[in-house]
Amino acid sequence: MPVLNFHLVEGQHEAARIETLLLKASALFAEVLACPIDRVRVFATEHAPQRACIGGKMASQGAPVAPYFSFIVLEGRSQEDRQRLLSGFTDLVVDILGAPRANVRGGIVPVAPSDWSIGGTLASELRQAEIEARRLAATTKTLEK
CATH class of the missing domain: 1.20.5 (Single alpha-helices involved in coiled-coils or other helix-helix interfaces)
Known part of the structure; x- marks a missing residue:
């Protein structure tokens, strides 16, 4: 069930780094939630620089690297698990993509199992x-x- 999407500005990151991010994020999701990795879905959505505005500045005009991620988990996951995921995905973005930590944003979308x-x-x-x-x-x- 776990689904994660990284929103990135097109052209700011090498394809190999994005691939590493997706693979490591998949492994982290499976580890933290103790679920089979075949249930995990991780995506990178790249947005054209002309379609991204960060801090009031267009990415096409040199806005800073500021990845955003959101993930879906079923309601009932512990606060500890959710915090580990928020911190872990942020760490991956910083370590793999080189984004300044202060620029990374992320959020959880809890969904009722029903x-x-x-x-x-x-x-x-x-x-x-x-x-x-x-x-x-x-x-x-x-x-x-």
Whole structure:
């Protein structure tokens, strides 16, 4: 379910650096949320310099590098996990893209499990089925001992 989008100004970052950012952000998302990496979606959306205004100055006129990111997570994630993601994604942008930390912005979009679908099935239903499967697996392991 986790979805992350980095908004970047076109031409300000090398393709290899953006690729590294996407890969490292995917790994961080999976690690912090303890979810399979195949559930993680990370995007970089590049905006034309003529379509980006930062601090009242057009990027086409030399506005400073100021990446923005936003990510979607299901409601119920701990404050600690959300803070680790905000800090971690900021660190990646600073370390990989060389953006000044003070210029990086990011935000969380929490979504109720009843308002998100995976393959057309509500996440609330899938989450309940997953919890039940884990419970049954744990019970089975206990009985086998």
